[in-house]
Amino acid sequence: MTDEIFRRDGYGFEFEANVVSVSGDEVILDSTAFYPGGGGQVCDTGSIRGNAVTEVYTDKNGDIVHKVPGNDLKPGERIWCSVDWDRRYDLMQGHTGEHLLFCSLRRQCEDLAITKIYISPESKYVIVNHDLTWEQIGAAVRFANQAIADNLPVTHSVMDRDDPDLEKVRIKLDRIPEGEEITVVAIGDIDLSACSGIHVMETSELEMLLVDRKVSAGAEGTAIHFKVGKAAKDEALALSGIALEIVDGIGCKTEDSPKAVANARADAELKGRLLKQAAKKLASSAVPEKIGGKDVYCVSLPGTDRAVLTEFAESVKSKGGVALVVGVTDTLAVIMASGDPAVDCRKLLPEVLKPFGGRGGGKPDFAQGGIQDVSAEDDVLKALRDAVAKSLN
Numbered sequence: 001m002t003d004e005i006f007r008r009d010g011y012g013f014e015f016e017a018n019v020v021s022v023s024g025d026e027v028i029l030d031s032t033a034f035y036p037g038g039g040g041q042v043c044d045t046g047s048i049r050g051n052a053v054t055e056v057y058t059d060k061n062g063d064i065v066h067k068v069p070g071n072d073l074k075p076g077e078r079i080w081c082s083v084d085w086d087r088r089y090d091l092m093q094g095h096t097g098e099h100l101l102f103c104s105l106r107r108q109c110e111d112l113a114i115t116k117i118y119i120s121p122e123s124k125y126v127i128v129n130h131d132l133t134w135e136q137i138g139a140a141v142r143f144a145n146q147a148i149a150d151n152l153p154v155t156h157s158v159m160d161r162d163d164p165d166l167e168k169v170r171i172k173l174d175r176i177p178e179g180e181e182i183t184v185v186a187i188g189d190i191d192l193s194a195c196s197g198i199h200v201m202e203t204s205e206l207e208m209l210l211v212d213r214k215v216s217a218g219a220e221g222t223a224i225h226f227k228v229g230k231a232a233k234d235e236a237l238a239l240s241g242i243a244l245e246i247v248d249g250i251g252c253k254t255e256d257s258p259k260a261v262a263n264a265r266a267d268a269e270l271k272g273r274l275l276k277q278a279a280k281k282l283a284s285s286a287v288p289e290k291i292g293g294k295d296v297y298c299v300s301l302p303g304t305d306r307a308v309l310t311e312f313a314e315s316v317k318s319k320g321g322v323a324l325v326v327g328v329t330d331t332l333a334v335i336m337a338s339g340d341p342a343v344d345c346r347k348l349l350p351e352v353l354k355p356f357g358g359r360g361g362g363k364p365d366f367a368q369g370g371i372q373d374v375s376a377e378d379d380v381l382k383a384l385r386d387a388v389a390k391s392l393n
Helices: 085-106 134-149 164-168 229-250 254-284 306-318 345-356 374-392
Strands: 014-023 026-029 046-048 051-053 055-058 064-067 078-083 114-119 124-128 154-159 182-187 191-194 209-216 222-228 289-291 294-302 322-328 332-338 359-363 366-371
Touching: 078 085, 085 114, 085 124, 085 134, 085 182, 085 191, 085 209, 085 222, 134 209, 209 229, 222 229, 229 254, 254 294, 254 306, 289 374, 294 306, 294 374, 306 322, 306 332, 306 366, 322 374, 332 345, 332 359, 332 374, 345 359, 345 366, 345 374
Parallel strands: 294 322
Antiparallel strands: 014 026, 014 078, 026 064, 046 051, 046 078, 055 064, 114 124, 124 222, 154 182, 182 191, 209 222, 289 294, 322 332, 332 366, 359 366
């Protein structure tokens, strides 16, 4: 078994070790400070005797494997190793920040639970079982940053499975094998969590914590993305600049901007619904042209969405007719549907759109595409109509 230096010293990033085995790119050492990843945190990278370590993981035997492409290492050699410290420290800050953020969020919502954690240099987020309001997130972030200002200690301890105090710990006991020690990370007296990852020693090392977005994670819940340290400060400055531009554009007081944005959004949604209704009414009143004994509809619907275009086109197709529909927004969305096998939409639509700089594709009875030049609306419809007429006559 590899001696896991990172378990007792997360700040140790340079060390000597003996090479135990080498199998191609896979190297096992008798001791290592490289963290193999876990608890949602990605593994360390760095170098072994100048050779890049690109991946670290624990194999089925419990040994920590270092992936070192193109290495010239040999068993028995004593070598110097170095973990990428800047990357490691960012991950330590991020992992500790995740603990602090979640315990802060749970103060706003007691039944909150973690679905997934991901901590990497590029992205840091926690997925929770349901959505939270920005008011709740704001309160949690304020609590977390107060804990950072208070410089709370971050400590590790080991607990037995039958320890009665284990009920105070955030833990998924079913995921910890029988006989494996339970490492508990404490942040002052505000959080106890079972975790075998590596963390900073004091909350002040986080400098700052910022939630910069939340997105749906589907069935898993809601992903709360955050940043810590300098990245949090930089993002806060960037977001404040964006917010001030928005406030200036809206023309309201800063404190009134959330309500103003909500009102503008509601107004836009109402106008969208009304426009959709008008487009449907306009489509239903369209009069077909008889070409080759078939009903051919040439319809332009301004400001509508593809759902309206598709619904109309499918309706015409189901009755054996041909629908040529252009939706006009900031671009032209073009749909062609045919209930007559003589009109091959998959063949005709790309041919018609190509001279206009557009593309299209689909099936023989239904195809769609688009072009950028909205001024070509009438020309596109005429070209589509002429192509259909040639197929039907």
